[in-house]
Amino acid sequence: MTRQDAQGFDLADPLARFGDAFDLPKGVIYLDGNSLGPAPLKVHERLEKVSRHEWGEGLVRSWNSARWIEAPGRVGDKIAQLIGAKAGEVVVADSTSVNLFKLAAGALSLRPGRKTLLSETGSFPTNLYVLQGLTHLLGDRAQLKALAPAEVVAAIDEDTAVVVLTHVHFKSAQRWDMAAITAAAHAKGALVIWDLCHTAGAVAVDLNDIGADLAVGCGYKYLNGGPGAPAFLFVAERHQALIQSPLWGWMGHATPFAFEDNYRGASGIRGQITGTPPILGLAALEAGVDLQLEADPARVEAKGLALADLFIAEIESRGADPALKLASPREAGQRGLHVSFSHPEAYAVVQAMIARGIIGDFRAPDIARFGFSPLFLSYAAVWDAAHAMADILAARAWDRPEFHARAAVT
Amino acid sequence: MTRQDAQGFDLADPLARFGDAFDLPKGVIYLDGNSLGPAPLKVHERLEKVSRHEWGEGLVRSWNSARWIEAPGRVGDKIAQLIGAKAGEVVVADSTSVNLFKLAAGALSLRPGRKTLLSETGSFPTNLYVLQGLTHLLGDRAQLKALAPAEVVAAIDEDTAVVVLTHVHFKSAQRWDMAAITAAAHAKGALVIWDLCHTAGAVAVDLNDIGADLAVGCGYKYLNGGPGAPAFLFVAERHQALIQSPLWGWMGHATPFAFEDNYRGASGIRGQITGTPPILGLAALEAGVDLQLEADPARVEAKGLALADLFIAEIESRGADPALKLASPREAGQRGLHVSFSHPEAYAVVQAMIARGIIGDFRAPDIARFGFSPLFLSYAAVWDAAHAMADILAARAWDRPEFHARAAVT
Numbered sequence: 145m146t147r148q149d150a151q152g153f154d155l156a157d158p159l160a161r162f163g164d165a166f167d168l169p170k171g172v173i174y175l176d177g178n179s180l181g182p183a184p185l186k187v188h189e190r191l192e193k194v195s196r197h198e199w200g201e202g203l204v205r206s207w208n209s210a211r212w213i214e215a216p217g218r219v220g221d222k223i224a225q226l227i228g229a230k231a232g233e234v235v236v237a238d239s240t241s242v243n244l245f246k247l248a249a250g251a252l253s254l255r256p257g258r259k260t261l262l263s264e265t266g267s268f269p270t271n272l273y274v275l276q277g278l279t280h281l282l283g284d285r286a287q288l289k290a291l292a293p294a295e296v297v298a299a300i301d302e303d304t305a306v307v308v309l310t311h312v313h314f315k316s317a318q319r320w321d322m323a324a325i326t327a328a329a330h331a332k333g334a335l336v337i338w339d340l341c342h343t344a345g346a347v348a349v350d351l352n353d354i355g356a357d358l359a360v361g362c363g364y365k366y367l368n369g370g371p372g373a374p375a376f377l378f379v380a381e382r383h384q385a386l387i388q389s390p391l392w393g394w395m396g397h398a399t400p401f402a403f404e405d406n407y408r409g410a411s412g413i414r415g416q417i418t419g420t421p422p423i424l425g426l427a428a429l430e431a432g433v434d435l436q437l438e439a440d441p442a443r444v445e446a447k448g449l450a451l452a453d454l455f456i457a458e459i460e461s462r463g464a465d466p467a468l469k470l471a472s473p474r475e476a477g478q479r480g481l482h483v484s485f486s487h488p489e490a491y492a493v494v495q496a497m498i499a500r501g502i503i504g505d506f507r508a509p510d511i512a513r514f515g516f517s518p519l520f521l522s523y524a525a526v527w528d529a530a531h532a533m534a535d536i537l538a539a540r541a542w543d544r545p546e547f548h549a550r551a552a553v554t
Numbered sequence: 555m556t557r558q559d560a561q562g563f564d565l566a567d568p569l570a571r572f573g574d575a576f577d578l579p580k581g582v583i584y585l586d587g588n589s590l591g592p593a594p595l596k597v598h599e600r601l602e603k604v605s606r607h608e609w610g611e612g613l614v615r616s617w618n619s620a621r622w623i624e625a626p627g628r629v630g631d632k633i634a635q636l637i638g639a640k641a642g643e644v645v646v647a648d649s650t651s652v653n654l655f656k657l658a659a660g661a662l663s664l665r666p667g668r669k670t671l672l673s674e675t676g677s678f679p680t681n682l683y684v685l686q687g688l689t690h691l692l693g694d695r696a697q698l699k700a701l702a703p704a705e706v707v708a709a710i711d712e713d714t715a716v717v718v719l720t721h722v723h724f725k726s727a728q729r730w731d732m733a734a735i736t737a738a739a740h741a742k743g744a745l746v747i748w749d750l751c752h753t754a755g756a757v758a759v760d761l762n763d764i765g766a767d768l769a770v771g772c773g774y775k776y777l778n779g780g781p782g783a784p785a786f787l788f789v790a791e792r793h794q795a796l797i798q799s800p801l802w803g804w805m806g807h808a809t810p811f812a813f814e815d816n817y818r819g820a821s822g823i824r825g826q827i828t829g830t831p832p833i834l835g836l837a838a839l840e841a842g843v844d845l846q847l848e849a850d851p852a853r854v855e856a857k858g859l860a861l862a863d864l865f866i867a868e869i870e871s872r873g874a875d876p877a878l879k880l881a882s883p884r885e886a887g888q889r890g891l892h893v894s895f896s897h898p899e900a901y902a903v904v905q906a907m908i909a910r911g912i913i914g915d916f917r918a919p920d921i922a923r924f925g926f927s928p929l930f931l932s933y934a935a936v937w938d939a940a941h942a943m944a945d946i947l948a949a950r951a952w953d954r955p956e957f958h959a960r961a962a963v964t
Contacts, residue, residue: 239829277802392687419649
C-alpha cells in the first residue's frame with residue numbers, strides 16, 4: 145500500500161471528522177489511546193464549567209442544580225448504549241479494581257453454595273489480585289482457580305460461582321468469544337464477569353444479546369475519560385434484585401439523606417455505589433463518552449481493526465527484522481484494537497519511535513504495543529508510523545556500541 | 555457585640571488574607587464549607603493545566619513527566635502535616651467509605667482472634683453501613699456492636715478488634731476526646747479508627763502525639779478539594795508492616811509494572827492503594843491542601859470556634875425564638891467548627907436564609923446546620939448571618955397561611 149492509498153482511505157472514512165474533536169499535540173502520532181485516551185477538546189471547557197461555574201458559583205447547591213447527584217447513573221446510562229446494555233444496568237463508580245471486588249463478592253451472593261472464582265493467568269493482573277484479596281478475606285468460603293486461558297472453559301464446573309475474564313487481553317489483544325464463554329458458564333450454572341477495559345469504546349459488544357451477567361471497565365482508555373477516570377460496572381437487570389455489594393456506603397442506601405443507622409441497599413444499579421461520586425472525574429468522562437456516542441460502534445471497531453491490519457502489513461512488507469514477531473492474533477476478528485510485537489530490543493524501538501513523536505507502549509520484557517483508536521487516528525498517520533518503525537528496525541541503532549553508551553548515561 | 559466590633563476582629567485576624575484566595579460569589583455568605591468547601595481560586599488554573607497541558611499535550615507520558623504516579627503519596631504527605639502524621643503515613647485514594655472498609659478489615663488482620671467492631675449509633679451513617687457490610691461479608695468471623703455514644707467506652711473489651719468513631723459529629727459537632735478514647739482502647743488491646751471528615755483542615759489534631767492507629771477522612775469539606783474529592787487514609791507507621799488491605803489492586807502491588815500474577819503488597823502506605831489514581835480529583839485536592847498548609851492549624855481551629863461562638867451569641871442576644879435550641883455543645887472546646895440548632899421550622903429557616911444569600915444546611919428532621927470555615931469567613935459576615943437569621947426567626951413567616959400556600963406550589 146502506498147501512502148496515497150492510505151490517504152484515499154481517509155477521504156472515504158466516515159469517522160475522519162472525529163480527528164478534529166481531540167486535543168492532540170502537533171506532530172504526534174498517538175498509538176497509546178489504549179493506555180490513556182487523549183483529551184476531547186470539549187473536555188477542557190467542560191472542566192472549566194464544572195470548576196468555575198458549578199463548584200465556584202453554585203457551591204453545594206450544584207449537587208441538585210447542576211445534577212451532580214445524578215452523574216453516576218446518567219453517565220452509566222450513556223456507557224450502557226456503547227456496550228449493549230439497558231438504561232439502569234450500568235453505573236460509574238470507584239476504580240475497575242474496586243468494582244471487580246464488588247461484583248466478584250456479589251457473584252458469590254448470587255450463587256450460594258458455590259465457592260470457586262475461576263480466572264485466567266497472564267492477563268492484566270489487577271483482576272487476579274482483587275480475586276486473591278477477596279478469597280484471602282473470605283477464607284474457606286471461597287477459592288480462586290487461576291488457570292492458563294486454554295484451560296479455563298473446561299474447568300467450569302458445579303462449584304464455579306463466577307468466571308472472571310478480560311475480553312481483550314492487555315498485551316496480545318486476543319479476544320475471548322464472549323457469547324460462547326457466557327453460554328458455557330451458564331450451562332454449568334456459573335456467572336461470568338467480563339472485564340471490558342480494552343473493549344468499551346473500541347470493540348462492538350452487545351451484553352444483553354449474549355446474556356451477559358456482570359461486567360466492569362475503565363473510563364480512561366477508549367472512552368477518553370482522563371487520567372484515572374472513574375470506572376463503570378454493569379449488572380444485568382435480572383440479577384439486580386439479589387446481588388449484594390460487599391461495600392455498603394451511604395450513596396448506595398435506599399434513602400441516603402434520611403441518615404438511618406441501618407443499611408438498606410437501593411434497588412437497582414444504584415445499590416452498587418458506595419461513596420460520594422467523584423464529580424470532576426465524572427465530568428471529564430462524560431465528555432469522552434458523549435463524543436463516543438456520536439460514532440457507530442461497529443464502524444469504530446471496523447476502522448480500528450483496519451488500522452491495525454494496515455500497520456502489520458506495512459511493517460511486514462518492508463522485510464521485517466526476523467527478530468520481530470507479531471505477538472497478537474493475525475486474524476483481525478480475534479483481536480481488539482491494539483497490536484503487540486515482540487522484539488529483543490522492544491524497549492529501544494519504542495523509545496526511538498517516541499523520539500520521532502510516535503507514542504506507543506513498552507510492556508516488559510520484550511513487547512512493543514500499539515493502540516489504534518479509531519476516532520482520532522488517520523490511515524495516513526498509521527502508515528507513517530509503520531514506516532517509521534520499519535526504518536528504526538532497519539537502522540538497528542542498538543547494534544552500535546555508542547547506542548548503549550548513550551543509553552547508559554541518559 | 556456590634557458589627558463594628560466584628561469588623562475590628564477582622565482587622566486583627568491573621569487569617570483574613572485567605573479570604574481572597576477563594577472563588578466565592580459576591581453577596582454570598584457561605585456557611586456550608588463543612589459540606590462542600592468552596593473552590594480555591596488557584597484550583598481553576600491548576601485544573602486547566604492538568605487538562606490542557608498535562609493530559610492534552612503530555613498524554614500518557616504525564617504519568618511520569620507530570621508526576622501523576624506520585625500524586626497519592628505526595629498529597630497524602632501534605633495532608634499528614636495537617637493532622638500530626640509523618641510523611642509516609644497518609645495516602646489519598648478512593649472514597650472515605652471504601653477507605654474505612656480497607657482499614658476496618660485491616661484492623662481485624664492486626665488483631666487476630668478478636669471479632670468485634672465497635673462503633674456508635676447516630677453518627678454519619680456511612681461508617682455503620684461499611685461495618686455492617688463487612689461483618690455481613692465475613693459471617694461469624696466478625697461482629698458489629700453499634701452503641702449509643704455514651705455506652706461505647708465501657709463496651710471496649712478483650713474481643714474488641716477496633717473502635718470506629720467520628721471525631722466531630724456531622725450534626726451536633728460534638729467532639730470525641732481522641733487521646734482518652736485511644737488510650738482506653740489500647741488499654742484493652744483494641745485499635746481505633748478515627749473518621750476525620752469534619753476534622754482535617756478544621757480542628758487541630760496530632761495523630762502521632764496521641765498514639766493514633768488508623769484514620770480516614772474526606773477531601774471535599776475543610777480541605778476544599780472539590781465535589782467528591784478523593785479521600786485519605788492514615789496508617790501509623792508501626793502498623794504498616796502487618797496490616798492487610800482486603801482490596802488488592804495493581805497500584806498497591808510492590809511492582810505494579812512487572813505485571814506478576816501474584817499479589818505482593820507494597821510495603822508502607824502504598825499497599826493501601828487499589829486502582830489507578832484519580833488525577834483530576836487529586837489535582838484539585840492538592841490545590842486545596844496547599845492553601846490549607848499556609849495556615850497554622852491551631853489558629854484555624856481557634857478562629858472557627860470564635861466565629862461559631864459569635865454566631866451563637868448574636869442569635870441568642872436578639873432574644874431568640876424559644877423554639878430555637880442549640881443542638882451543639884455550648885462549650886467551644888467540645889465542638890468542631892459547625893453549629894446546629896433545632897427548630898420545628900428549620901427547613902423554612904434555612905430556605906429563607908438561602909434566599910438572602912446565606913447558605914447553610916438543613917438536616918432532617920429539624921436541624922439547621924452552619925459551618926464556620928475559618929479561611930474564607932470574616933467575623934463581620936458571620937455577624938450579618940446571625941442577625942439575618944434572627945430577623946427571619948422574628949418574622950415567623952411560617953405562621954402566615956400564605957407562606958404554606960406558596961411553599962406548596964414551589
